[in-house]
Amino acid sequence: MKRILFAIFLPLCLSLSLSAQEVKDTQAAKDSTATTDVFDVLSGKITVKQSPEIRSAMAAHIDRNARKAASGQGEQTFRIRIFFDSGQNARAASEAAAARFRSLHPGVSVTRSFTNPFFKVTVGNYATKADAANALKSIQQEFPTAFIVRN
Numbered sequence: 835m836k837r838i839l840f841a842i843f844l845p846l847c848l849s850l851s852l853s854a855q856e857v858k859d860t861q862a863a864k865d866s867t868a869t870t871d872v873f874d875v876l877s878g879k880i881t882v883k884q885s886p887e888i889r890s891a892m893a894a895h896i897d898r899n900a901r902k903a904a905s906g907q908g909e910q911t912f913r914i915r916i917f918f919d920s921g922q923n924a925r926a927a928s929e930a931a932a933a934r935f936r937s938l939h940p941g942v943s944v945t946r947s948f949t950n951p952f953f954k955v956t957v958g959n960y961a962t963k964a965d966a967a968n969a970l971k972s973i974q975q976e977f978p979t980a981f982i983v984r985n
Contacts, residue, residue, distance in 0.1 A: 914973055928955050932944050938976055
């Protein structure tokens with residue numbers, strides 16, 4: 835009896851689930867939210883009650899991201915960290931590591947930073963991790979603890 839009910843119930847459930855997954859072709863599905871304003875796409879279909887500040891904040895966010903992408907800052911890059919320490923003489927040691935690197939590799943950018951409690955020295959700016967790995971091989975000869983970080 836259970837098998838008969840199962841045999842009847844299974845095709846019924848499958849047909850209902852397949853019809854529920856039918857894809858509707860709508861203009862909103864065709865439009866890319868990266869190129870169109872989401873509020874223009876939804877106008878007339880959904881009523882959104884919100885503060886005008888939200889719309890202006892969203893527009894500012896989209897504009898800021900577009901400017902970052904245009905200037906190349908939106909892309910992920912890789913750098914090599916040659917120094918990372920939090921000891922009492924870490925500041926002086928980071929200055930020494932940066933100066934030593936500058937003398938060994940002139941023309942490669944060097945950045946010193948402090949994120950409590952760590953002093954860091956990061957060098958280079960590589961578009962791919964493979965480029966950073968190639969540079970890391972030569973840098974590790976002078977700085978054996980160097981490693982790759984995302985920018």
